[in-house]
Amino acid sequence: MELSTAFQMLGDDGFFNSWWVQLLLVILVTLVTTRIYASHVFSHWHRKGLASCAGSFPFGSIGNFVLQRKSISEVYADIYRSGKGHKLFGYYSFFSPSLLVRDPELIRLVLVKDFPHFMNRGAYYNEKDDPLSAHIFSLDGEEWKKIRTKVSPFYATNKMKFMFDTIRSCSVDLQRFLLESSNSCKSEFELKGLMSKYSINVIAQTAIGMEGNNFKDKNMLSEMSFKVTDPDDIVQTFRFSLPFINRNLAALLKLRFTPKATEDYYMAAVRQIIEQRKRENVVKHDFMHLLLQMKGRSDTIDKGTAGLSVEEIAAQTFIFILAGHETSSSTIAFCLHELALDSRIQQRLCHEIDASGVTVENVTFEQIQSMEYLDAVFQETLRKYPPAGVLIRECIKDYECPDGFVIKKGTRINVSNYGLHRDPHFFPNPDKFDPGRFDKDSPSHPIVPFSYLPFGEGPRFCLGKRFAMFTVKLGLFAILSKFSVESTGKSAPTVTFNPALFLNSPKDGLHIRFVPRTVSI
Numbered sequence: 359m360e361l362s363t364a365f366q367m368l369g370d371d372g373f374f375n376s377w378w379v380q381l382l383l384v385i386l387v388t389l390v391t392t393r394i395y396a397s398h399v400f401s402h403w404h405r406k407g408l409a410s411c412a413g414s415f416p417f418g419s420i421g422n423f424v425l426q427r428k429s430i431s432e433v434y435a436d437i438y439r440s441g442k443g444h445k446l447f448g449y450y451s452f453f454s455p456s457l458l459v460r461d462p463e464l465i466r467l468v469l470v471k472d473f474p475h476f477m478n479r480g481a482y483y484n485e486k487d488d489p490l491s492a493h494i495f496s497l498d499g500e501e502w503k504k505i506r507t508k509v510s511p512f513y514a515t516n517k518m519k520f521m522f523d524t525i526r527s528c529s530v531d532l533q534r535f536l537l538e539s540s541n542s543c544k545s546e547f548e549l550k551g552l553m554s555k556y557s558i559n560v561i562a563q564t565a566i567g568m569e570g571n572n573f574k575d576k577n578m579l580s581e582m583s584f585k586v587t588d589p590d591d592i593v594q595t596f597r598f599s600l601p602f603i604n605r606n607l608a609a610l611l612k613l614r615f616t617p618k619a620t621e622d623y624y625m626a627a628v629r630q631i632i633e634q635r636k637r638e639n640v641v642k643h644d645f646m647h648l649l650l651q652m653k654g655r656s657d658t659i660d661k662g663t664a665g666l667s668v669e670e671i672a673a674q675t676f677i678f679i680l681a682g683h684e685t686s687s688s689t690i691a692f693c694l695h696e697l698a699l700d701s702r703i704q705q706r707l708c709h710e711i712d713a714s715g716v717t718v719e720n721v722t723f724e725q726i727q728s729m730e731y732l733d734a735v736f737q738e739t740l741r742k743y744p745p746a747g748v749l750i751r752e753c754i755k756d757y758e759c760p761d762g763f764v765i766k767k768g769t770r771i772n773v774s775n776y777g778l779h780r781d782p783h784f785f786p787n788p789d790k791f792d793p794g795r796f797d798k799d800s801p802s803h804p805i806v807p808f809s810y811l812p813f814g815e816g817p818r819f820c821l822g823k824r825f826a827m828f829t830v831k832l833g834l835f836a837i838l839s840k841f842s843v844e845s846t847g848k849s850a851p852t853v854t855f856n857p858a859l860f861l862n863s864p865k866d867g868l869h870i871r872f873v874p875r876t877v878s879i
């Protein structure tokens with residue numbers, strides 16, 4: 359019997375008319391088309407002659423992050439490791455062919471020398487419906503330039519000296535809280551939670567002049583910040599991360615970065631602060647004041663002129679809180695965890711603090727800056743645990759690499775600073791916490807330029823670098839001048855990052871015991 363006759367017979371019996379056969383056919387056709395499309399997309403770099411890691415439907419090469427099996431830093435470090443031997447390595451972010459720059463010299467070109475080709479982060483933001491998403495970290499092109507130029511003076515040395523007093527007074531509060539706790543026999547703490555309270559104190563005062571977290575009560579700003587990054591809220595985790603991972607998909611889904619309730623709370627708080635400062639002619643030396651001065655004390659939305667709109671002020675102070683709070687608190691937590699594991703390093707640091715001959719109440723900007731071992735410990739903490747473990751850029755005009763390969767406009771570019779920091783080629787014995795790597799006089803090994811990037815590099819490097827440095831160093835000074843730290847045995851020596859968070863944070867917390875020290879100062 360001929361095939362056509364067989365089909366005809368089946369058709370006559372109503373075989374193709376039955377709903378389940380039609381459904382089966384639709385599924386079959388969809389599967390085959392998807393497979394053909396996926397194998398076309400995921401062979402993009404092979405067709406371009408570039409080595410790449412495999413992509414699979416539907417998450418490309420970053421499935422372990424999307425499925426919350428690994429943190430984003432670890433996923434990019436895995437891609438970095440699979441690209442060993444290649445300067446530029448392809449991967450897939452969902453269906454988008456993207457690139458990881460592995461070679462320090464090429465990283466320099468991308469981040470610094472040829473920055474105009476890679477000025478954007480290519481993140482999704484929606485100024486109109488989600489105003490708090492339009493912050494400096496995500497803004498592109500001229501919008502970014504305008505804000506960066508305006509807010510940069512706030513981070514200048516003369517401003518930092520003023521900020522120093524505010525940060526120091528928060529570190530005095532932290533020390534007082536620990537002393538009081540110790541007097542009432544409470545010596546064990548979960549570090550990330552405790553340090554979040556300290557860092558939110560610092561940020562709340564310096565960003566918007568809000569005072570008064572006594573380390574015991576809930577802090578509204580901290581709650582608000584937590585809601586944006588809540589690791590137990592899978593939907594919010596996705597909303598927070600996707601805009602940085604795949605702009606097109608985030609735009610298609612019209613994702614909100616900020617939960618609506620958080621936006622309403624924060625916008626109302628900012629309006630209230632602005633009105634109160636105008637009404638009572640309040641002058642505070644905080645970030646809000648600087649932005650208000652730019653605004654020219656007008657309520658009009660004056661885009662394109664010298665001023666900033668209320669929404670812009672809210673967005674820029676909001677990222678100050680988000681970017682500053684999580685990163686600094688994790689850094690102190692990671693550092694104390696390492697110090698508790700290595701008494702030799704801890705003793706040397708305590709010795710340097712004691713030798714300064716001053717208490718935290720009167721330590722000066724210059725004294726903190728001159729403490730070399732404190733600096734080495736700070737740098738090594740950021741080497742082993744960079745809070746932001748992947749740098750993000752977008753190619754905005756075609757770029758020819760030194761070897762002739764052309765990166766096309768619109769391609770997403772990443773640098774895995776976490777991968778570099780844990781690469782034994784650049785940092786021998788990378789899992790060892792060794793501040794000697796950053797010893798000013800005789801480092802244990804040379805640091806290859808652009809292999810160490812905890813704050814990024816180039817015109818888009820971290821604006822809060824020095825601010826973070828003083829927050830962390832003063833926090834450590836306040837603690838270690840009165841306490842030594844011991845492991846409680848509750849936390850494993852090897853830290854696991856929380857896979858639900860975009861920034862590196864310890865998964866199950868880090869538990870530490872604070873033991874009072876007898877010092878003569």
Ligand code: HEM
Pocket residue numbers: 494495496506677678681682683685686689740744745746749750811812813814815816817818819820821822823825826827
């Ligand atoms: C230990 C603490 C911190 C670390 C490790 C850190 C790290 C980073 C990194 C890696 C970037 C991306 C840089 C790049 O792409 O080249 C960044 C950007 C940024 N950081 Fe930080 N940061 C920290 C603290 C802070 C603080 C305290 C603030 C604010 C007070 C802050 C504000 C910002 C801003 C505004 C940007 C975006 C800059 C731009 O796109 O122009 N950061 N940070």
